[in-house]
Amino acid sequence: MAYTLVSADGPQSVPALLHRNAKQFANAPAYREKEYGIWQSWTWAQTREEVEALALGFLELGVNEGDFIAISGRNRPYLYWAMMAAEMVGAVPVPLYQDANAEEMAYVLDHCGARFVVAGDQEQVDKVLEVQDQLSQFERIIYLDPRGLRKYDHSALDQYRAVQELGRENRDVHIKELETRQAKLNYDSIGVMLYTSGTTGKPKGVVLSNRNIIETAKSSSAFDNLRHTDNILAYLPMAWVGDFIFSVGQALWVGFCTNCPESADTMHVDLREIGPTYYFAPPRVFETQLTNVMIRMEDASRFKKWLFDKFMAHARKVGPDILDGRPVSSMDRAKYALGELMIYGPLKNTLGLSRVRVGYTAGEAIGPEIFDFYRSLGINLKQLYGQTEATVFITAQPDGEVRSDTVGVACPGVELKIADSGEVFYRSPGVFVEYYKNPESTADTKDAEGWVATGDAGFVEQDTGHLRIIDRAKDVGHMADGSLFAPKYVENKLKFFPNILEVVVFGNGLDACTAFINIDLTAVGNWAERNNIGYASYQELARHPQVMDTIQGHVEAVNASIAEDEMLSGCQVHRFVVLHKELDADDGELTRTRKVRRKIIGEKFADIISALYDGSTSVSTVTEVTYEDGRKGSIAATLEVRDAKVFADTRKMAAE
Amino acid sequence: MNDLADGYVTADGRQIGPVVMEMKNITLRFGGVEAIKDISFDIRQGEIRAIIGPNGAGKSSMLNVISGFYVPQDGEVWYQGSRRAPMKPYEVAQQGIARTFQNIALFEGMSVLDNVMTGRLTNMKIGMFWQSIWKGKAEREETENREVAEKIIDFLEIQAIRKTPVSRLSYGLKKRVELARALAAEPSILLLDEPMAGMNVEEKEDMSRFILDVNDEFGTTIALIEHDMGVVMDLSDRVVVMDYGKKIGDGTPHEVRNNQDVIDAYLGVAHD
Numbered sequence: 001m002a003y004t005l006v007s008a009d010g011p012q013s014v015p016a017l018l019h020r021n022a023k024q025f026a027n028a029p030a031y032r033e034k035e036y037g038i039w040q041s042w043t044w045a046q047t048r049e050e051v052e053a054l055a056l057g058f059l060e061l062g063v064n065e066g067d068f069i070a071i072s073g074r075n076r077p078y079l080y081w082a083m084m085a086a087e088m089v090g091a092v093p094v095p096l097y098q099d100a101n102a103e104e105m106a107y108v109l110d111h112c113g114a115r116f117v118v119a120g121d122q123e124q125v126d127k128v129l130e131v132q133d134q135l136s137q138f139e140r141i142i143y144l145d146p147r148g149l150r151k152y153d154h155s156a157l158d159q160y161r162a163v164q165e166l167g168r169e170n171r172d173v174h175i176k177e178l179e180t181r182q183a184k185l186n187y188d189s190i191g192v193m194l195y196t197s198g199t200t201g202k203p204k205g206v207v208l209s210n211r212n213i214i215e216t217a218k219s220s221s222a223f224d225n226l227r228h229t230d231n232i233l234a235y236l237p238m239a240w241v242g243d244f245i246f247s248v249g250q251a252l253w254v255g256f257c258t259n260c261p262e263s264a265d266t267m268h269v270d271l272r273e274i275g276p277t278y279y280f281a282p283p284r285v286f287e288t289q290l291t292n293v294m295i296r297m298e299d300a301s302r303f304k305k306w307l308f309d310k311f312m313a314h315a316r317k318v319g320p321d322i323l324d325g326r327p328v329s330s331m332d333r334a335k336y337a338l339g340e341l342m343i344y345g346p347l348k349n350t351l352g353l354s355r356v357r358v359g360y361t362a363g364e365a366i367g368p369e370i371f372d373f374y375r376s377l378g379i380n381l382k383q384l385y386g387q388t389e390a391t392v393f394i395t396a397q398p399d400g401e402v403r404s405d406t407v408g409v410a411c412p413g414v415e416l417k418i419a420d421s422g423e424v425f426y427r428s429p430g431v432f433v434e435y436y437k438n439p440e441s442t443a444d445t446k447d448a449e450g451w452v453a454t455g456d457a458g459f460v461e462q463d464t465g466h467l468r469i470i471d472r473a474k475d476v477g478h479m480a481d482g483s484l485f486a487p488k489y490v491e492n493k494l495k496f497f498p499n500i501l502e503v504v505v506f507g508n509g510l511d512a513c514t515a516f517i518n519i520d521l522t523a524v525g526n527w528a529e530r531n532n533i534g535y536a537s538y539q540e541l542a543r544h545p546q547v548m549d550t551i552q553g554h555v556e557a558v559n560a561s562i563a564e565d566e567m568l569s570g571c572q573v574h575r576f577v578v579l580h581k582e583l584d585a586d587d588g589e590l591t592r593t594r595k596v597r598r599k600i601i602g603e604k605f606a607d608i609i610s611a612l613y614d615g616s617t618s619v620s621t622v623t624e625v626t627y628e629d630g631r632k633g634s635i636a637a638t639l640e641v642r643d644a645k646v647f648a649d650t651r652k653m654a655a656e
Numbered sequence: 657m658n659d660l661a662d663g664y665v666t667a668d669g670r671q672i673g674p675v676v677m678e679m680k681n682i683t684l685r686f687g688g689v690e691a692i693k694d695i696s697f698d699i700r701q702g703e704i705r706a707i708i709g710p711n712g713a714g715k716s717s718m719l720n721v722i723s724g725f726y727v728p729q730d731g732e733v734w735y736q737g738s739r740r741a742p743m744k745p746y747e748v749a750q751q752g753i754a755r756t757f758q759n760i761a762l763f764e765g766m767s768v769l770d771n772v773m774t775g776r777l778t779n780m781k782i783g784m785f786w787q788s789i790w791k792g793k794a795e796r797e798e799t800e801n802r803e804v805a806e807k808i809i810d811f812l813e814i815q816a817i818r819k820t821p822v823s824r825l826s827y828g829l830k831k832r833v834e835l836a837r838a839l840a841a842e843p844s845i846l847l848l849d850e851p852m853a854g855m856n857v858e859e860k861e862d863m864s865r866f867i868l869d870v871n872d873e874f875g876t877t878i879a880l881i882e883h884d885m886g887v888v889m890d891l892s893d894r895v896v897v898m899d900y901g902k903k904i905g906d907g908t909p910h911e912v913r914n915n916q917d918v919i920d921a922y923l924g925v926a927h928d
Contacts, residue, residue, distance in 0.1 A: 036806035037769075037818060147811070148865075150872050151669065265816035 073120020673701025775840030
């Protein structure tokens with residue numbers, strides 16, 4: 001086959017990269033998925049065959065250029081192929097969050113006017129069928145897993161394999177058309193559309209061009225020296241830009257292998273079996289892993305516990321220095337090597353992180369202790385800062401310049417600018433084309449010169465050039481006395497305690513800060529078990545007096561540390577409650593990527609907030625909750641409001 | 657309905673085939689106790705057939721007659737068009753009947769996968785000698801059987817506990833593993849003895865879905881005993897109602913629900 005898709009500057013589109021890899025890495029593994037207990041794998045050549053068959057099937061079904069094809073399901077090679085096949089026929093793939101409820105799905109499907117939906121399983125099919133009456137342009141569903149769908153009316157349903165078969169049978173009819181359509185693709189054609197999770201308001205469709213995808217993949221792969229022998233585990237939502245860039249963009253550019261876990265529950269086993277060399281996880285995952293390790297160490301024999309503590313203390317002392325290549329005495333090195341043999345190596349193996357060469361965390365701030373724990377084990381964990389509109393990468397930490405309090409230096413090709421308001425702006429080849437059908441928002445976010453507002457407040461360190469993010473720009477405010485109010489800063493400090501899962505701090509324009517706290521059921525539940533404290537529900541455990549005491553201790557510890565910060569000492573938490581329910585995306589309190597929606601929470605729990613400020617010691621409340629299947633119920637509870645000790649600004653005291 | 661020789665179509669559009677198993681005038685006695693008194697009913701190809709009744713009605717005894725574990729003193733069991741002679745349980749299994757138990761009967765110390773593999777035993781033909789050498793034919797056979805076992809593990813969504821010893825599992829999961837083991841035998845009739853007993857609502861919903869999916873996906877005929885009336889009425893195509901060893905009702909869930917004898921048996925009746 002003669003494909004003339006590669007210009008002088010290299011491949012100009014995602015399909016062009018696939019064809020290149022099918023030739024260049026023909027027999028190297030491209031995708032793996034664990035199914036039926038073993039890892040099934042496909043080479044790049046096989047991948048191209050599968051994608052092409054599906055693309056031909058799409059043509060047989062009548063997919064036009066410019067159509068939108070929505071894709072919804074857990075990470076599976078077939079769904080990644082569906083995205084590539086969509087691009088091959090000149091359509092735009094739109095990956096969706098698989099845990100979105102039917103209404104959220106309806107909004108997105110209707111907004112982009114998707115004619116076709118590729119659904120992973122019965123659950124996804126059901127959601128689409130439920131809302132199909134609201135969708136004017138929707139035509140057909142292509143489903144992957146036939147289970148439970150036998151009895152469904154198949155007039156608008158096709159099985160994925162059947163579409164591929166259809167494509168293979170009609171190859172001669174459509175292959176010319178397919179080649180023509182691919183030849184039309186260039187750097188400016190749309191590569192993918194991703195919906196932002198929407199901290200405020202409805203999700204927006206971010207249009208990314210082939211230029212965005214390929215340029216970003218190119219420069220970021222070079223930055224971290226990724227190789228085609230690398231392996232990644234694809235387990236984060238396919239609708240998230242990071243997964244798209246890692247599992248499609250960089251995977252295609254570099255030619256490394258993308259591995260899909262068997263199911264969400266087997267993630268950890270699969271992680272161990274694959275041993276990825278390039279790994280990404282949000283701070284929450286690292287936090288949970290560390291919590292689990294610590295819980296299990298509590299149950300270990302005393303000798304093992306002693307050994308673990310001993311070597312971990314040594315690792316904290318010299319591990320990061322060894323990783324960064326700084327001078328370390330040979331005695332310490334020898335001791336570290338012994339630790340590697342006894343503790344670090346086996347631990348990394350248990351965590352599935354033995355082979356990680358480049359590891360990233362992003363999305364939220366990571367606790368310095370958590371960050372240092374992994375780095376001291378010798379895992380090259382780094383931070384990056386990015387967003388959908390930038391095709392992920394804005395800043396990242398180069399090897400050897402890793403710290404927990406910065407998000408790194410500007411990525412290659414990215415320019416940074418800090419506005420007078422403190423908001424961070426950037427410009428790069430990765431800057432998105434537009435928000436789909438939303439020119440006002442596009443104009444609000446991106447100016448004529450291509451500078452994009454991140455919505456985050458931050459500053460660049462003078463001596464190192466590292467960017468530090470303080471908070472969301474719109475969340476940063478002032479207390480009644482004029483001092484700075486940065487809720488996220490306080491929340492993150494509190495969330496670094498394993499017992500605390502989620503925190504929302506209030507106080508903008510008021511004279512004192514207060515907080516809602518969610519306990520971490522795993523950590524606190526384990527503590528309760530070891531102390532013979534019985535509980536029947538989250539609610540019961542959350543209001544246990546001893547739990548309240550523990551949380552109060554944490555709040556006061558954070559207050560003490562904030563008091564040392566001149567700029568932010570006004571943000572100490574004066575009063576707090578431990579909420580009677582976990583904040584949940586199904587109730588609209590968090591986004592699907594688990595970011596706090598302050599406004600909604602503020603409105604929903606207005607009665608609790610007023611109790612925090614009127615001095616009362618308890619508050620009774622009834623809250624509506626939504627169950628996973630969409631039914632609604634309510635929880636009634638009486639919450640205890642506690643006062644926390646606050647500290648005077650130590651520096652100010654010293655100065656006086 | 658019973659006069660339809662070649663089957664019928666259910667409310668949700670499934671085609672039910674001809675009779676595969678028929679109980680004719682079954683009477684089962686333990687000494688002087690008559691556990692089952694002169695009961696007749698049939699099970700059709702592809703249907704979900706429930707046996708319900710109050711405690712001590714003789715449901716489990718009936719299931720044990722179907723499975724061949726009990727041999728009735730009177731009456732005949734007809735299976736696939738011929739009268740079944742008294743036989744050993746393993747012979748019944750070889751005929752394509754598999755079951756789960758009211759009190760879970762798994763190998764506690766073995767992993768989930770190994771337990772499911774034991775369900776494949778009747779399908780393995782290689783002798784112990786070759787299995788111990790485990791080369792060539794024996795290895796191939798194990799691979800084939802493992803594949804079947806893995807498909808069932810995938811079907812019942814228990815991949816995450818594949819290598820976990822059964823003793824560490826929750827009750828609901830053990831029930832699911834037991835279903836997996838029964839399915840591994842690729843039965844034509846599956847007997848479930850109180851599949852939902854002791855489960856919470858969520859586990860019951862999961863189990864119901866799996867039972868329907870099994871019937872739907874593999875076309876397996878299912879006979880089940882269950883206490884939870886809601887579940888029975890939702891799941892089954894036809895229901896036999898027993899009370900004190902006698903059959904007091906037989907028909908669709910709707911018919912059974914409106915049967916006065918059944919209402920009396922469940923809600924009690926004033927004895928003048």
